[in-house]
Amino acid sequence: MLDDKDLAILKELRKDARRSTKAIAKDLAIPRATVHERIKRMLDKGIIKGFTAVPDYAKLGEPVTAFVLVSFLPNSTVSQRQLAQQIAGIDGVQEVHVVSGEHDILLKVRGSSMESIGSLVIDKIRAIPGVGRTLTMASFATIKDL
Numbered sequence: 001m002l003d004d005k006d007l008a009i010l011k012e013l014r015k016d017a018r019r020s021t022k023a024i025a026k027d028l029a030i031p032r033a034t035v036h037e038r039i040k041r042m043l044d045k046g047i048i049k050g051f052t053a054v055p056d057y058a059k060l061g062e063p064v065t066a067f068v069l070v071s072f073l074p075n076s077t078v079s080q081r082q083l084a085q086q087i088a089g090i091d092g093v094q095e096v097h098v099v100s101g102e103h104d105i106l107l108k109v110r111g112s113s114m115e116s117i118g119s120l121v122i123d124k125i126r127a128i129p130g131v132g133r134t135l136t137m138a139s140f141a142t143i144k145d146l
Contacts (some may be wrong), residue, residue, distance in 0.1 A: 004039065067106065078129060080098060
């Protein structure tokens with residue numbers, strides 16, 4: 001589906017999506033028009049979903065990151081996917097993944113403190129019908145975050 005040129009362009013965009021096609025073309029020794037057309041094609045095909053800014057959450061007052069494993073109650077009135085979608089709408093929940101294994105849903109959450117993360121888990125996530133057990137793991141340091 002993607003050739004080496006597409007992959008190289010995509011890699012450059014993942015490093016810094018604000019770079020101009022001219023700068024990418026120069027670094028990869030590919031004509032600017034080719035870079036432009038390949039980016040457009042990847043957008044049209046949905047390979048590139050969009051361009052976004054990656055904030056420094058500590059500077060936004062949310063320096064604490066945690067991961068929450070959620071167990072789904074199978075006899076509930078909602079499906080596992082519906083539960084995941086409900087959780088996704090909660091402020092502070094950054095990522096929601098339906099996973100296999102002992103737990104059913106994996107969350108990445110952020111907050112101002114461990115106390116705020118605790119409140120998010122106890123008062124909001126556990127209050128949703130269909131949520132069984134949760135297991136929260138605090139992140140000591142983020143080595144790589146996309």
